[in-house]
Amino acid sequence: MDGTTNTFVLGTGSCLPKRVLTNAELEGMVDTSDEWIATRTGIKTRRISGPGEETSHLAAGAARQALHMAGLTAGDIDIILLGTVSSEMSMPSCACLVQKELGAVNAFAFDLNAACSGFLYALDMADAYLKRDPALKIMVIGAETLSSRVNWQDRDTCVLFGDGAGACLVTGSSNGSGMIASKMFSDGRLFDLLCMDSALGMNPELSNYQNQGSFIRMIGRDVFRYAVRAMVSAVEHVLTQSGLTVDDVTLIIPHQANIRIVKSMIERLNVPAEKIYVNIDKYGNTSAASIPLALDEANREGRLQRGDLLLCCAFGSGFTWGATILRW
């Protein structure tokens, strides 16, 4: 209770497309099996968007739920920060489309690209705004329709990803609750282990850059190794930063990329499995949406009580990674 302003969650929300795509259906699309997908990734189903379920609509749906939980209206939002790599438009930002859909006329809005770490980066940025003005109400969203960005002939990637959105409405708190530690990292040197080209350019002078198509490419085995190491080290960093141990933490929400990554983290951090929230079986890897989706589910399930310590960690293309601790 030192008067420091921390980012405090007023409400959470999520939104998922209706269509469920099962592993059995994927067996008919590429050379794969339910057994391989379930044992190698932990994924059983994922959601796939249809008409009216573009990234901005999912994001707005999640934001509406967060507003409702907070007892506020769209006019109360000062900033919309949206982590995504799969907006339906390159310009304007997806956040501006969300602003329009919500009628958040008093906000300014922009997107942030940190791939699967996008939500945690956006939350970290919200914290900086709130240190400047604790009264702000900031809608932090992670939203993706990666079904529009995978090569549906590539079994290495198409079985992994899903669509969805999650949101948190945050404001400043000075009573000791809220974000008590946060640290983001990136390293562009290995960008091509997990990447996606832009749409083909119109300037032939720039064509020396080898554009391989605007869909996700990944060397999964290498990404896996980096993901485990990076998330464990980010978790250790924020625990040290806040003078806490993993025993003090009530719930850990890691980016949902692979159940085997989660299991490796459990071993390395020496933490009981029950402390780690997992929903990858239902939704697959939803990139920037994965942490806020899980957070909303955990919140609605009553997994978080006032005063509990929540630790979130992410890893994604860039590479980008980070971890955050919030006192609920």
Ligand code: UT7
């Ligand atoms: O969200 C951002 C961060 N992303 C991640 O953290 C993802 C990290 N990576 C992973 O989750 C895993 O590496 C994958 C799930 C992508 C792959 O699992 P893996 O155990 O690393 O498999 P692998 O790439 O080493 O491939 C093993 C075998 C290969 O066959 P051979 O060469 O051993 O004959 C693949 O061709 O599995 C094969 N394989 C498949 N088989 C059936 C790859 N994809 C499939 C598939 N179905 N869908």
